[in-house]
Amino acid sequence: MRLLSIIFIVLFLQACVSTNNQKEAGITYNNIEKHIAELASDKYKGRAPMSDSEPLVLDYISSQMKEIGLEGANNGSYFQEVPILAISSKLSSTLDFNTPEGKLSFNKLTEYVAFSQKVEPEMTLLNSEVVFAGFGINAPEFGRNDFEGIDVKGKTIVVFVNDPGYGTDNPYFKGNTMTYYGRWTYKFEEAARQGAKACFIVHETGPAGYPWAVVRNNGESTKLFLDSEDGYKDRCEFEGWITTQSAEKLFASCGTSLHELKGKAISKDFKPFVLPLTATAKITSSFERGVSKNVCGLVKGSSRADEVVVYTAHWDHLGIGTVLNGDSIYNGATDNASAVSWMLEIARAFKNGERPERSALFLAVTSEESGLLGSGYYVQNPFFPMNKTVACINTDVILFLGKFNDVTVTGYGQSELDNWLLAEAEKQGRYLAPDPNPENGMFFRSDQFPFVKEGVPAIFAKGYIDAENYGKEETLNLINAYWKNTYHKPSDEYDPKRDDLNGLVQDAILLYNVGYNLADSNEWPAWNNDSEFKAKRNAGI
Known part of the structure; x- marks a missing residue:
């Protein structure tokens, strides 16, 4: 009985401590x-x-x-205004490539998607030179620069999604754990820093983490961005995706294959190169501005x-x-x-x-x-x-x-x-x-x-x-x-x-x-x- 009493007291005290901690936390x-x-x-x-x-x-x-x-964190206010730019875009019905085997056209939404943050009502790709830039990565800490030795200013680049180590036995980068260099947003940011006019990512469901339907659903939709004083003048005019099947056709027209180019891109010794292609497409956009708010409190x-x-x-x-x-x-x-x-x-x-x-x-x-x-x-x-x-x-x-x-x-x-x-x-x-x-x-x-x-x-x-x-x-x-x-x-x-x-x-x-x-x-x-x-x-x- 004494042992049971001790156990009961210990359990009771533990319950009290748990309750008190939760009460003290106010949660x-x-x-x-x-x-x-x-x-x-x-x-x-x-x-x-x-x-x-x-x-x-x-x-x-x-x-x-x-x-x-809580105090209002913004000089006494509980709000921070966030200026929003809404961009609605329409794409040309096809993204066209002049290839060694003739013209190759990809239909919007089903085979390609593109958008732009630039505050320009009309943007055109016209016979733009195309560069294959691997994974579109410039990562000094990994000894990787997919733009080494080539100038892509004003050109179109085609890149793979995710990192070079994805889906391989190679622990290069972090293997299957995506780094920020593998994220699609990074690809477009780096393309802009390199001065490219257009960047198209090859969509693959595994490396992207979602099917083409997710990409398609964002095509020709109204997108929200932070408003920018310079109208995003330094961004690419075209930030887009092409399907795996489209990429396979495109690379085949150049006398190579997606599998072969993926193998080259995975290599630590990868160097970018010009493809025997030119690209043509068009985006028209309209713009609206508004304000939303963050709510902010402070201790x-x-x-x-x-x-x-x-x-x-x-x-x-x-x-x-x-x-x-x-x-x-x-x-x-x-x-x-x-x-x-x-x-x-x-x-x-x-x-x-x-x-x-x-x-x-x-x-x-x-x-x-x-x-x-x-x-x-x-x-x-x-x-x-x-x-x-x-x-x-x-x-x-x-x-x-x-x-x-x-x-x-x-x-x-x-x-x-x-x-x-x-x-x-x-x-x-x-x-x-x-x-x-x-x-x-x-x-x-x-x-x-x-x-x-x-x-x-x-x-x-x-x-x-x-x-x-x-x-x-x-x-x-x-x-x-x-x-x-x-x-x-x-x-x-x-x-x-x-x-x-x-x-x-x-x-x-x-x-x-x-x-x-x-x-x-x-x-x-x-x-x-x-x-x-x-x-x-x-x-x-």
């Missing part, structure tokens, strides 16, 4: 549920930026920040208030769209009302607890779905300089499957922040796991990435692959079903009878502790030696 299931149920309701019509529902979203998030007691540090830890979560989703199963409102409960709720409760924990030495900034950003525009604008116009920004902690698409045994880290191995995360995860009895699909480059596809590009280490982590109630195998089945049936569809809704938010509470407590530890220290977590972002940080601090 509760009820608050998280309240935020998700509100933001994912039909009232907000899918939270599209610059829609008539945006003011409602901004009012809700800012009112919650005021209620928590000032006690002794080093000029240094900051930033939490980010995007508030936007897809608005009202195609009717599926009788519903056209894309509510975005997991994507990303979940993370806004996560962030608001972490903010409450900071405000309720002892003030850390450094400041904590809570940034609900706009237009993530359009290309990380809100976070990108903040990084260009920050309240704290990037060399005073210790870290960014972000999350996105949290699944409502209850508690998790894992903490899946997207971008695992990039920086010393993994160690900070592991220390707190182990206190919850959890383990760190790398992204199960590193080839998809998810580290470059959410709001921590604009910070990363400026050299700020970041955490993008959540429970994901090993839910306590399901185990790994069934959890992975549920994940696959989510991406197939729920992601970016009207069915992404909150159902209190079905959904279990305990994992969200668990993650909020975890990342509150990590962020608080960072904010209450004088340490600056560094990038690991093999990170492509290390040099940027070292140059800035």
Whole structure:
């Protein structure tokens, strides 16, 4: 009986400690549920930026920040205006190549897609010389320059997606783990830096991480960009894709093959070369300008208030769209009302607890779905300089499957922040796991990435692959079903009878502790030696 009494006392004390820690953190299931149920309701019509529902979203998030007691982070204001440029483009019906075997034409949307950020009403490729530039990479730290010895100014380049190590036994670059050099956005950025007039990426489903249908759906659609004073004059006029089948026909007309050119491009000794081709196409565009807003709250540090830890979560989703199963409102409960709720409760924990030495900034950003525009604008116009920004902690698409045994880290191995995360995860009895699909480059596809590009280490982590109630195998089945049936569809809704938010509470407590530890220290977590972002940080601090 005495032994049973001791066990009971120990268990009771453990329960009290757990309850008290959660209470001290100020993070509760009820608050998280309240935020998700509100933001994912039909009232907000899918939270599209610059829609008539945006003011409602901004009012809700800012009112919650005021209620928590956060300061307005933008000189007392809870808002940061983000200038948006909307570009609607029409493509020529075909992309035409003059080849050694005659004219070869690819139909728009089914065989090629192109767009442009340049603020010009009409752009034309006319018998443009074509250069094969491998993977379109210039990476000094990997000893790679796909533009070495050739001038591509004013020309068209054709490149492969992803990195040279993808799908090989060669650990070149990072093998199947995509670096930023493999991301399609990088290909277009580097093409512009090299002065190319046009860049076409060869689409392959595996290396790209999505099928041609995703590319096609973005063809001739209205795209949002940050507004630019110079009208993006330094960008390529044509940024586009061609299908695998189109590339095979194109390379065959030159007396070679996709397989042969892929083999050359993978080689560390690759050198670019001119193809016996010229390209012709046309884009006409129209432009509209508007303003969306980031919502921003602040807890000032006690002794080093000029240094900051930033939490980010995007508030936007897809608005009202195609009717599926009788519903056209894309509510975005997991994507990303979940993370806004996560962030608001972490903010409450900071405000309720002892003030850390450094400041904590809570940034609900706009237009993530359009290309990380809100976070990108903040990084260009920050309240704290990037060399005073210790870290960014972000999350996105949290699944409502209850508690998790894992903490899946997207971008695992990039920086010393993994160690900070592991220390707190182990206190919850959890383990760190790398992204199960590193080839998809998810580290470059959410709001921590604009910070990363400026050299700020970041955490993008959540429970994901090993839910306590399901185990790994069934959890992975549920994940696959989510991406197939729920992601970016009207069915992404909150159902209190079905959904279990305990994992969200668990993650909020975890990342509150990590962020608080960072904010209450004088340490600056560094990038690991093999990170492509290390040099940027070292140059800035």
